[in-house]
Structures are given as C-alpha cells and as structure tokens.
Amino acid sequence: MLVVDDEPQIVRALKVVLREAGFEAVVAETAAAGLDAAAVRPPEAAIIDLVLPDGDGVEVTRKLREWSEMPILVLSAIGEEEQKVLALDAGADDYITKPFGTRELVARLQAALRRAGRGEGEPNIEADGLEIDLAAHVVLRDGEQVHLTPIEFELLRALARNRGRLMTHRKLLQEVWGPQYVDDIQPLRTHIARLRAKIEPDAPDTPRYIVTDPGVGYRFAA
C-alpha cells in the first residue's frame, strides 16, 4: 500500500488505520518519491494527496496509469473540486474529502481492491485444506484461522499467486523484502520454516504446500 502525502499527521493516521486493516504502508512525501517507490516495488494500491510539495496528485495518477492498473485513491481538501475531477479523469478510482473518517477510507479502499480483483486474477486461493483470502489477509487451515506475520503472509502470497511455478530465491526476496536484499537467503530460509510450521499439517520433512527445489528456490504445490 503506497501512501503519497507530506502532511505528518495524516501520514501517521493512515499508517495506523492501514495497519489495523492488514496493510503495510509505504510512505512517500513527494510525487517523485512516490513514483519511485511504486516503480521499485509495485504496491497493491495507492493513496495520493492532491497537493504535494513537488507537483500534484493528478500528475502522479497519470504517470502511474501509464503502466499500472492498481487502485488509486485521491485525497482532496475542500475547495479542490476541480483537481479532483482531473484526477478521476487521469484514472483515479475514487476520492476522499478531508477530513475523512478512517472507516470510510478503509471501506472505499477495500471496495476499490475488490473491484480490481474482480477484473483480473482470483482474489483467494484454495488448496487441499488451506484457504487464502488475499484481499482480506486471512489464511484458514481446515477452517481454522491461522495468524501470519506480514513477511510470512507476503511469502505465502508470492508463492500461492504462482502456484505450481518455481519461485527462485532471488524472485521471492525481491517481492517480499525488496530489490536490495536479493542475496540474503538465510532470512528466507528461516521464514519459510516458520511459515511451514504454521500451515503444513504433516511432518516438516514431507511438505504438502511449500516444496523445496534444492539450489533453485521454492514452489507452491499444484
């Protein structure tokens, strides 16, 4: 989840709200930094303030839309109606007027994510006795909810979204940790172990979901 805003109190509030809703917030304070962050690690969605130090949210929206179809929500203050319309024209999915209620924000965000999910891939995955709801950040094993840490969930998502396909160490590290950690495979091992301990029903030496491809990477069983 990318947040592009330079007002500290709003950023802080958004961080809390998003965390509660199960999202990890990446914050950028300028338009340039926002585009950079989105390019380096494409987020699920973006929340962009219309007024930024080095440009406006309309421009950021337009630039993002050149290559991405992620949901984009625009934050507008009263009296910015004109820019708001421009932002929607530029491809924003929804707008929220400041001051806003946190509940409303989350609701609109989830709605936008759901719409985006309908369009392309399936939002949730099911296999054997394991259910993964990517949108809701919920994992069920035999109908029982399993708590996963952020990294564990991102790992599982990256694997499950490419079910059957091999995910190399580098690819997993890039998707979950970021491009600058593509060589730190030991943390990857550790978290794979912890993830297995939580979702694998059988003994750890006969994994049912996450199988190891020695020397190459991991894959989610098909």
Next chain:
Amino acid sequence: MLVVDDEPQIVRALKVVLREAGFEAVVAETAAAGLDAAAVRPPEAAIIDLVLPDGDGVEVTRKLREWSEMPILVLSAIGEEEQKVLALDAGADDYITKPFGTRELVARLQAALRRAGRGEGEPNIEADGLEIDLAAHVVLRDGEQVHLTPIEFELLRALARNRGRLMTHRKLLQEVWGPQYVDDIQPLRTHIARLRAKIEPDAPDTPRYIVTDPGVGYRFAA
C-alpha cells in the same frame, strides 16, 4: 537483463538504475553482440536502442522474437517515430523516448515483466510424452512431474531450445557450466546420463529425446 546500446552515458545510467531495481545488466554494444548474448544466456527482458552501429533495434527485436517471448523495451530518440512503430510491429512490448526518467523506465520494465509473468501462454516445449515448461521450471513425462536438479534442467533447456540442432560439447558446457569449463566433458556425460535416466522412457541404448552425436555432441530429437 540485456541492454543493447552503444552510447556510453546511457549504458552507464541504465546499469546504475537497473542495479538499484534489483536487475543485473548485461551490456552489448552492437546488434550482433546483443543477439549473441541473448542466445548464450537468455535474459529476463531486453532494453534495445533503436539506433545501433551495425543495424537497428527493429531488426534485433524481430530476431529475438523468432525464438523468445521475453519482454522487449525499445529506446527511441525524438524523431524516430516511424521506426518506433516498426519496432512495436516487430514484437516490442513498449517504447521509451529519450531523454527518459529512470523511474519511468523501471516502471515500464516492471509492468512488462508482470504482464509477461501473468500470461498463461508460456513458451513451453512438447514432444511425444514429454512436456517442458521453461517459465515454471516444470518437466512432465506422461503427465507425471519429474524432479530435475539445476544442472539437469539447464541441460535440458539448452537442448530443447535448439530442438533438432546439434549442440557441441563445448557449447553445452559453456551454456550450463560457464565459459571456463568448456573442456570438462566427463561431468557432461554424467549429467546427460542422469537426465536420460529421468526422462527417457525406453531402454537407455535407444534414446528418444536426447540423441548422441558421437565425437561431436548431443541434440534434442525433432
């Protein structure tokens, strides 16, 4: 990541940008060198300048498309609109006009990679009762999955990608082991044997997929 460009300042900039984004850049300064590099070690994607010392990017794009579906981005200067269109016709995925912002480049690159990954139509090879999915790193024999070690898979890929064509010992060793091992034929024999044991259905003396060309090398049956 293959970069085909002969302008030093652009090459230098691309190297830095790509490294930050988590890619390893292989640079070729001519069309011929670019095609060569791509053949020896297929990159995840290619960035090709429209103007090259020994030809143009359109031709490189077309040649690459003869055997690969990797994402191809074309770099065009202002006033090259015509060639730009030709490049897209030849199979390029996107184009970037010089001068370009590094963020935009990375963004478009990631978008192209994502599109390529999502696409179901992967360049997989099928022969008789053998299926090879290069993208997923999956090999099926009569519908049953076969586990291959990294070297075995690379060997099979090198052979299958040049189906029918002879692959000399040196060529195979260079592609799988690297340029400094081109004379160590015995390991090659061993791994060919192991590979055959896993994928050849009949007796080992009548190979169906990997045939020996005595004294020269191996080839994947057509």
Next chain:
DNA sequence: CGGTCGCCTCACGGAATCGTCACGAGCGCT
C-alpha cells in the same frame, strides 16, 4: 581376431545447500 577409442554407468567422497534452533535487537502496545 585383438586392440583402441569413445561412450555409458555406477559408487563414492567432498562440497554446497537446507532446515532448525536458540539468542538478541527492535518495535509497538499496555
């Protein structure tokens, strides 16, 4: 018919990789 050459196969040991555990630092929350 015997020798030579190239190729295939197998078993073995070294090396790299993997899974696991315990520990400590960082952070948010009460």
Next chain:
DNA sequence: AGCGCTCGTGACGATTCCGTGAGGCGACCG
C-alpha cells in the same frame, strides 16, 4: 517501564547435489 511479538543472525546436523575415477560395452580398424 515492562511485556509480547516479530525479525535477523549464527551455528549445528542432515540432506542433496556434483565431480571423479574405475569398469563395462559396442564400434571401428588394422
């Protein structure tokens, strides 16, 4: 301030993979 959770690190067996060498087989040639 104290607690709990999460994460990264390092070290340890266990597993897997890879290269080597010896032996056997068939083809070719003298």
